[in-house]
Amino acid sequence: MKNKRSINKFLICSIMAILLFTVAGCSDATSTNSNSSTPKETTAQSSSTNKSESASQTETSSPIKLEKAKVTHHTDGDTIGVTLENGQYAKVRFIGVNTPESTTKHEQYGEEASNYTKSQLYGKTVYLESDAGTTDKYGRLLRYVWLSPPTAINESEIRAKMFNAILAYNGYAEQMTIQPNVKYADYFKKFCAEARQNSRGLWAINPNGTTKGDGISAPSSSQNSNNTSNSSNTNTPNSASSLNSNNNQSSSTQSTSTEQQKVPTQTSTTDNKSMTVYVTKTGHKYHRAGCKYLARSQIPISLGEAESEGYTPCSICDPPQ
Incomplete structure (x- = not known):
């Protein structure tokens, strides 16, 4: 009888041990399956994120921040009107260059520069880049105008895609550097020098250019x-x-x-007062283009404004009076 009870106890214990082992094995398998699925799901999510980031990088492959706009209005050689992506209209003044006048004042080659800008930009999509200063005293946006987003910032990209630079090296504009917008000033200086040396555009009609108050105006x-x-x-x-x-x-x-x-x-006399001369931030005299005192800064104003604000003519460059 005792032996029979011992056998029963042994069987019961054995069955319980088997059940516990089975339950533990299933739990481990479930845990393992659960854990093994996590890396797969993480990998899939990571792959999806990478694809999204890759697509975003493709859309914004330009190394600089650009604002897309459509040219809907034309003013002259260095000023256009655009409609931004938010539907807002704005006037844009090109940074770093200055074309001969063709609106209220008529300078030689002004009409040609104006027509060239219109033919190249009107109705087209452009990409606007700002510098340290964003607007001028007239409320116009100060921008570099790219025909297409650059893939790098180097001379070849600037020469081929930035319209400010295109105006300069084709001889439609002179360099006009005004602090603090000086990011591409060295490129504009080089391109204008090339145009001048090769007598392109406005340099072909006047070796001193036509936008710096040289006395050229429309006949009466x-x-x-x-x-x-x-x-x-x-x-x-x-x-x-x-x-x-x-x-x-x-x-x-x-x-x-x-x-x-x-x-x-x-x-x-009237024409003289509307001529463009240049002053500096700290000086008290007005200057002709190319004066050595304009090496660091030059602010364009009319001769009449310069005189009314108390500026006197520079004795070195002998500007118009």
């Missing part, structure tokens, strides 16, 4: 009536001299002759 209406409509602006001074000579030799009364002679003088 009285002069136009005595010249053919196709006459070049470079002949304006000779035409004016001829007109005055004819007036002096006229058989008209002295009062009529005097009135005719006064007209060019009044027009010349």
Whole structure:
């Protein structure tokens, strides 16, 4: 009887041990399966994230921050109007370059520069890059205008894709560096020098350029009536001299002759006041383009504004007065 009980106890203990072992094995297997699925899920999530990041990097492959815009308006050679991606309209003034005037004032090669900018940009999508200063005193955006996003910032990319630079090396613009926007100033200086050395664009008509107050302006209406409509602006001074000579030799009364002679003088004074001269942040004199005192900074203003603000002419570069 005792042996039978012992056997029963042994069997019961054996069965319990087997059950415990089985339960423990299933638990481990479940745990192992659970743990083994985690790396797979993590890998899948990581792969999905990498693909997303890769796509994002492809869309923004440019090494600089750019704002996409469409050119919807044209002003002149160095100013355009754009519609930004948020639907807002803004005027954009190109940084680092200055084209001859073609709006309220007409300088030689101004019309050509204006037409070139319009032909290259109007209706197209561009990419705007800002510098340290974002707007000018007129509220215009100060920007570098890229025709397409650059893949790197080097001379070849700038020469091929940045419209500011394209204007410079094709001779449509002179360099105009105003602090603090100087990121690409050295490139503009080089490109303008190349255009000047090769007599391209505005450098072909005047070795000193035409945007720095050199006295070139549109002829008066009285002069136009005595010249053919196709006459070049470079002949304006000779035409004016001829007109005055004819007036002096006229058989008209002295009062009529005097009135005719006064007209060019009044027009010349008005034109002089609208000429562009340059001042510095700390100086008290105004200068002509290329003056050695403009090496660090140059701020363009009209001659009339310079005089009204108390600036006096530089004795070194002898600017217009």
